[in-house]
Amino acid sequence: MKRLRLVQSNQWRRALQLGGAVALATLLLLAALSWAKVNKAPTVLAAPANQASSVITIGATLPLTEPGSVGGGEAMKVALEIAVDEINAGGGVLGKPIQLIISDTAGTPQLGAEAMDYFANQAGVVGVVGEYHSEVAMSMTVKAREHHLPVIFAETWLDDITALGYAEVFRIAPVASEVVEVPANxxxxxxxxxxxxxxxxxxxxxxxxxxxxxxxxxxxxxxQTFTATVGTTDFTSVISNIQALSPQPQAIFTLLSGVDAYNFEQQSAEAGLSPSADTVCIASQNTGWDPEGFWQNVPDGNYCVFRYMGPVQAHYNSRTLAFATEYISRTGKSSVEFYAMEAYDSLIIMADAISRAGSTDPDAIIAAIETTDLVGAQGRYYFPYGSSNPVPGDVPVYMWHQWPDPYILMLQYFEVGQTPDDAAVVYPEKYRTHGLNLIPYGSTGPQTVSTIDSSGGTLTSSSSSTTITFGQDVLTASTIITYTPFAFPFVANCVSDTLASPGNHYFRLTATYDTGQPAQPAANMSYSVVVTYTDEESSGVVEDSIAL
Known part of the structure; x- marks a missing residue:
């Protein structure tokens, strides 16, 4: 294994020199010393005035001012507002409306700790949700334990947040170690x-x-690692050195940021290095976060693979669709950030737990969160390890009170100008959308051969087969390879070669096939299929995709 520095000498990351635990302690100390105590007035999403004396109060922390990630905080705030409105429109919790008090942490650990003190000592909250920054969450975990206050963290990745094993702390965000592992996997x-x-x-x-x-x-x-100076615009020498390697690399990971990443990826493509038939381009995360910027700067970047967080539209369930519609309406954005979904879901889970607990007692709420089993915007939530089922020795300790199924995806573009929602999910297999773990360079990729908008169509299932009917044509699915309803209640009844939940379900069907397969789907033909749908009989719209 080699590290090659082509521009200037290495500057090792101070945290790596100090070691993980010391680095974290140093980070928290520096943050505390660097930021004077600021008393920020919390934002209260209040219940109606005539009910204000009888409410369930929940706290939330978000970065709404710099140096925090303000864009992330603002998106999460809108998501929480939607959740509050939805919960209260449905009758509230324990017969009372909920009131959400949002405290701005500005991305600083000190303010996170102070918010927890305020929530426990003055605001009378019964649980806390949200937060974007891991360093802030670490300061909050200590206070959560001190005040015995249940917390569901929405978008905080640091392993130690749940690895500490605190009874009060839960997380639905990805874990940093697993985020790093996915590209390697x-x-x-x-x-x-x-x-x-x-x-x-x-x-x-x-x-x-x-x-x-x-x-x-x-x-x-x-x-083999190559390192350039931040701000490098010409990567010719780097690319030449990579091309001189023998054997040639099978993949190139781009860990550069911003325009540096774009420059390297486009110059690499122009040189015929990557993407190519021999070398897979694994592009920077900018590729998914800013697809318009990617295509403007890397017009030859088709077939690049990239890591992406959160579900794409192919994974949306009915709750995702409803939330996305409302979020886009309120923000004017064209899509929903995954951390907005996380914020929404964190409050939905907390409200559900309080309702099932039948009490605002913290022990009862914690016990209820541990037994969570509900469908949120990102899928089915549950916590496999907790007080009644401790983390076994062969499982990472950070799985304590950790949602195990966050969307950490590898996507691949196969047509110029695509967005992440158009791209193929190539990894992991359980979330794969096009049946392939890599679309070969230069191929046309999976193609849509038939799109049927069948408001009157039905999907009828029995214990032995599935028949999909649209118009006068019938496709009989003799074998179901994978059925992934993404956390609908009947998933437990689904077994290999059988689509459970007999009955009729309305749907809109898109049939796809791999290049080289028969060009025309025909009636009464048998296919091996992957079926994904949301059960929406009341609205008459269900998304089904069949990979032929």
């Missing part, structure tokens, strides 16, 4: 054994590279 599935990492000399670039190197090494995958 992906190339392992592709059976690659030789890759290149392209990073920069920033602390973040070095940290990401170190994490990826460690994950690849653990899998026996050979890697």
């Amino acid at each position: 992906y190339v392992e599935e592709l059976e690659f054994d030789n890759v290149v990492i392209m990073t920069d000399d920033s602390d973040n670039g070095q940290s990401q590279a170190a994490g990826l190197e460690s994950a690849l090494t653990a899998k026996g995958i050979s890697w």
